[in-house]
Amino acid sequence: NIEFTIFPNPAKEVLYINCNVENAIVQIFDINGKLVQTDLTFSNSEIDVSELVPGTYLIILSAENGKIGIQKFVKE
Secondary structure (H helix, E strand, O other): OOOEEEEOOOEOOEEEEEEEEEEEEEEEEEOOOOEEEEEEEEEEEEEEOOOOOOEEEEEEEEOOOOOEEEEEEEEO
């Protein structure tokens, strides 16, 4: 599995990601399971979440080797 940290949580404008893989695909899903955003991330990246509606989201990182990591975050 991919181990990663996200901060701040809750987030307003930007979500910072620190992960143990060089690059990964980031998918953000709302609480209903709808994909709302896709980005690329590197070992240290920031994701613009300013356009997301306030609420709870799942963030899933997927690496080329098939490993994934999942965390929950709140958008203010």
